Amino acid sequence: MSTISIIGSGGMATAIAGRIAQAGHTIEVIGRNVAKAQALASQLGAKASTAKYGVVPAGHIVILAVPYPNAAAVVADFGEALDGKVIIDIANPVASDLSGLVTPHGSSAAQETAKGLPAGAHVVKAFNTLFGHVLAKGGRLDAFIAGDDAMSKAAVSTFLESLGLRPLDVGGLPMAQTLEAVGLMMIGLAKNGAGTWDIALNVDIG
Numbered sequence: 001m002s003t004i005s006i007i008g009s010g011g012m013a014t015a016i017a018g019r020i021a022q023a024g025h026t027i028e029v030i031g032r033n034v035a036k037a038q039a040l041a042s043q044l045g046a047k048a049s050t051a052k053y054g055v056v057p058a059g060h061i062v063i064l065a066v067p068y069p070n071a072a073a074v075v076a077d078f079g080e081a082l083d084g085k086v087i088i089d090i091a092n093p094v095a096s097d098l099s100g101l102v103t104p105h106g107s108s109a110a111q112e113t114a115k116g117l118p119a120g121a122h123v124v125k126a127f128n129t130l131f132g133h134v135l136a137k138g139g140r141l142d143a144f145i146a147g148d149d150a151m152s153k154a155a156v157s158t159f160l161e162s163l164g165l166r167p168l169d170v171g172g173l174p175m176a177q178t179l180e181a182v183g184l185m186m187i188g189l190a191k192n193g194a195g196t197w198d199i200a201l202n203v204d205i206g
Contacts, residue, residue, distance in 0.1 A: 001059075002025055002029060002059065002060070003011060003025065003026040003059040003060075004025050004026070004028070004061050004063065004159070005027075005028040005030060005051070005058055005059035005061070005062045006020075006027065006028070006029055006030065006063040006065055007030045007063065007064050007065060007074060007078075007082055008030075008031060008063075008064070008065030008066045008067065009029060009031045009039070009040045010067075011132045011133045012016050012065050012090060012127070012130070013040065014043075014126060014136075015135045016063060016065060016132075016135065017029065017040060017048070018044070018136055019135060019138075019163045019164070019165075021044045021045060021047060021048065022138075022163075023163050023164070024047070025043055025047070025130050026047070026066070027164070028048075028049055028050070028058045029041045029046060029048060029049070030050065030051050030052075030057060031050075031053060038050050044061055047149070052144040053077070053159070054078055054200045057081070057085065059085075059118075060084075060085060060086060060155070061085070061086045061089070061156065061159055062086065063127075064088065064090065064091070064113065066091070068091040068092070068093035068109045069090065071089070071091055071112070071113050075116040079118070080118050082117055082118055082122065083119075083121055084119040085121050085122075086115060086121075086122055086149075086152040086155050086156060087114075087121055087123045087124070087125075088123075088124050088125075088127065088156060089109060089113050089123050089124070089128075089144035089176070090125075090128050090182055091128065091148065091180075092109070092112075092128050092183035092184065092187075093108070093180060094111040094183070094184050094187065096104045096127075098184070098187060098188065100107075100184070101180055101181065101184060103180070105196070107177065108125070108174070108177040108179075109175035109176070109180060110124075110180075111123075111173055111176060111177075122147065122148070122149035122151075123147060123148075123152075123173060124145055124152050124153055125144075125147065125173065125175075125180075126143055126144070126145045126156055126174035127143065128179055128180060129143075129144050129183050129186060130143065130200060131200070132202070133197065134197075134199070138164070139140035139164070140164055140165065140166055141165050141166070141200050141202075142165070142166050142200070142201060143160045143165040143167050143168065143201055144170050144182070144201075145160070145167055145168070145170065146169075146170050146172065146175040146178075146179055147172070147173050148173045153196050157169070170204060182201070186199070186201065
């Protein structure tokens with residue numbers, strides 16, 4: 001098993017980190033709020049630790065688990081420390097009134113994040129179509145990914161499989177725009193047609 005670094009200690013970070021711990025990986029939790037990062041690491045058990053914010057993460061795969069409005073600042077804080085890393089962007093850049101997405105026209109959270117990264121870092125969109133509490137329950141869920149670098153997507157797919165998820169590649173990084181729209185759709189479905197947040201999107205391959 002490998003080391004996975006996760007920047008953030010909120011609800012989604014906690015849910016994803018829980019799956020990582022169950023899979024037997026070593027986890028490095030990084031956050032501006034040192035106390036929250038340490039609390040999450042303690043909750044995860046002996047294979048979890050914390051690292052100083054802004055230094056080179058130990059993991060080749062780094063999960064950026066922060067709200068979209070904070071992502072650019074976090075990427076800037078780390079700078080060249082993220083060079084050569086595979087960055088998993090999980091953000092859903094939704095408006096506060098859930099009326100749409102707040103990213104620039106023709107772009108996505110993942111693409112905007114990629115603009116601030118060193119040339120050797122590669123972004124893969126993942127996890128944004130899954131609700132944290134559903135992810136935390138376990139089970140084999142479909143996890144959609146998008147990215148431009150084939151090797152990075154292969155690494156993320158292997159990682160997702162190790163968590164008991166089924167990775168489904170939807171194409172290049174511009175497809176993150178569609179995945180983020182699907183993320184918003186899932187929120188709308190939960191609040192309206194489904195009437196419950198205990199839902200997940202599943203592809204039936206006949």
